[in-house]
Amino acid sequence: MIKKIITLAIILGISISIIGLSLSNYNFEETNSEETTVKVEEIIKADVIIPIKVSRPGCDIEDICYIPSSIVVEKGKSVTWVNEDSSFHSVTSGFYGEPTELFDSGYLDPYQSYTLSFDDFGTYDYFCTLHPWMKAQVIVE
Numbered sequence: 001m002i003k004k005i006i007t008l009a010i011i012l013g014i015s016i017s018i019i020g021l022s023l024s025n026y027n028f029e030e031t032n033s034e035e036t037t038v039k040v041e042e043i044i045k046a047d048v049i050i051p052i053k054v055s056r057p058g059c060d061i062e063d064i065c066y067i068p069s070s071i072v073v074e075k076g077k078s079v080t081w082v083n084e085d086s087s088f089h090s091v092t093s094g095f096y097g098e099p100t101e102l103f104d105s106g107y108l109d110p111y112q113s114y115t116l117s118f119d120d121f122g123t124y125d126y127f128c129t130l131h132p133w134m135k136a137q138v139i140v141e
């Protein structure tokens with residue numbers, strides 16, 4: 001009789017543990033599925049943005065082809081450009097028709113970024129090889 005009671009108690013204990021485990025699993029899965037609904041995006045910290053619609057003339061009127069059109073950085077620091085437009089653009093040193101060949105991002109795809117570090121003082125003018133009206137500068141202090 002005592003043996004039967006002990007066996008029953010053990011079976012009961014195991015059953016409770018199993019139920020408890022499956023409940024905790026269920027809760028875990030639920031939280032997990034909520035977390036996966038959060039959109040995961042690669043976050044690039046942009047110092048200069050190439051905004052939308054700059055592939056047509058007009059952004060030069062307000063000087064917003066690159067935002068900001070003039071950025072001041074400390075010597076040794078880097079600048080990251082992000083192309084937020086749906087067209088290709090470039091970050092090329094110099095002026096349209098007069099590149100200085102110091103740097104050239106090549107064609108940046110939409111949402112592609114380009115990072116450069118500036119180790120010398122000076123004013124670095126740059127432009128877009130595809131759109132003559134797009135120009136801006138980096139000032140290294």
Ligand SMILES: [Cu+2]
Nearest residue numbers: 089128130131
């Ligand atoms: Cu461009």
